[in-house]
Amino acid sequence: MPESIKRSPVFEQLESLLSGLPTIRACNKSHAFINRMYSKIDDHARCVWHLWLFNRWLGIRFALLGAVFTLIVASFAVYSPGVSASLAGLALSFSLEFTQSVFWVLRRYADVEMDMNSLERISEFCAIPTEPSDGKVPPAHWPSSGQIEIRDLMVGYSADSPPVLRGVSFACDSGSRVGIVGRTGAGKSSLTLALFRFLEARSGSIFIGGLDISTLALRELRERIAIIPQHPVLWLGTIRSNLDPFGAYDDTQLKDALERVHLSELVTPMDASSEDGEAYASGSPIPSHSCTLSMQVSESGLNLSLGQRQLVCLARALLSQPKILIMDEATSAVDMDTDAIVQRSIRSELKNCTLIVIAHKLSTVIDLDKIVVLEAGQVVEMGAPKELWEKGGMFSEMVKQSGERNLLEKLT
Structure with missing residues (x-):
């Protein structure tokens, strides 16, 4: 797993700890959260260790490949009768530089691929459906009265989830005072979200x-x-x-x-x-x-x-x-x-x-x-x-x- 992905939970955990420190101390859960932080740091350190281990593994193999390539170029320069000493030295120097260049090209390519995680996240956010900005503009004095009428309202949090409001109907006269009560999960807050169209009505x-x-x-x-x-x-x-x-x-x-x-x-x-x-x-x-x-x-x-x-x-x-x-x-x-x-x-x-x-x-x-x-x-x-x-x-x-x-x- 990329090191950058394992780095985010560490910062997220630190921010949560700082904001909830009084609650954690009051509940005497400091030791549990410290262990959780250590676990996230260990995961991140493990990824960093393997990242640099792979870099060293790649460096050793490129060094061996470069040595073989330089040996081939040197052998060709020695056994070719038409190659002068100056040309052979130039070829050997370019062969050494070529090996290092290929190594760093691959290193930079791998770094760019890992850094593209940020771009991938931005692309995912850009693909999230946005609320519609169209619609007609009501008159400047609207609402001139506070009359509200709800007719057979059905609302759900997502297309594949069951509705949380099932055919709700009632009316509020202008200037009236209406209380919405019910047990937890009855749909009181969902009704508020529907009034502001944070939840779009499926029907009604x-x-x-x-x-x-x-x-x-x-x-x-x-x-x-x-x-x-x-x-x-x-x-x-x-x-x-x-x-x-x-x-x-x-x-x-x-x-x-x-x-x-x-x-x-x-x-x-x-x-x-x-x-x-x-x-x-x-x-x-x-x-x-x-x-x-x-x-x-x-x-x-x-x-x-x-x-x-x-x-x-x-x-x-x-x-x-x-x-x-x-x-x-x-x-x-x-x-x-x-x-x-x-x-x-x-x-x-x-x-x-x-x-x-x-x-x-x-x-x-x-x-x-x-x-x-x-x-x-x-x-x-x-x-x-x-x-x-x-x-x-x-x-x-x-x-x-x-x-x-x-x-x-x-x-x-």
Whole structure:
């Protein structure tokens, strides 16, 4: 196996170890990961050893072949009566150079062949099917309302895999608040991917604001709908650049967005561009009272807690005032009290926004207008929380099995 192929797992393992070092130490698995790293290094060293062993093997045989070739040329020069001494010396010198040239040509050819692994990988990436960029551009005011209608939607992750959504149908009125619940594997996140056309529908359709999203340009579709994902996405920069990457809002609006998600403690008179602020970007925990909009955010926001990252993403979504907002476990890493405050803020600030909440915590969706219960990719129940509770179906069973049963029963 080429040495370059065995080199990649070593770097991949090192990167994984560096990013997951606290978890590895907490689980006391350092010895297991050290042994795994040693195994990958041994595999790479074994390939390097055989590579240079083959080079030496090739060098010895070429040296023997060159000696035989030089002997033949010398014999021909000695036994040919018409060859002068100067011509014989020239022939011998060229014979020696010819042997070395052939050897290095073969060495370079082998090196190029091994280095072509990188080109092979690039070619494989280039052959991956890309998302279609065509489609019609919706009107500038679309979606003027947050009405969503899903009709007999069937979605799968690949052409040869079974569908994960099987004939899902329901509608969301403009400005309504809809919760999507279900057990693990029911198809909640798959429905989110289908709304953004990360998964194309095998059959059925999704209408947003009266338009079939399968006919729209992907960029236009994804720019008009806001989402707060379960795993928050932050990038290297400042709090300001993460909230407003295109510079469309002023500082007053940014601070107001932070206050609405109850991260106003990030806004203080202290200048986070100072030396202390730079130190926080290296990955150390951030004191909540010493951060401003100019505070540096490290790669992937690792110098913020997971809950803070989710709240920053929530503030970024609130800035755009979308007509449709999808929350996929957006507050899963936030404590119960903060979650309740944030939920009230969302409901008060986005009154004309259609809110779709995908959650495992039933307390997050118990006060919404409608609950859609998914099971095995199908809609098994749909209605108001109180109606589903009194009906005694799957939603009622989920409430009874929840650790928040007493609270949920009071809210319903």
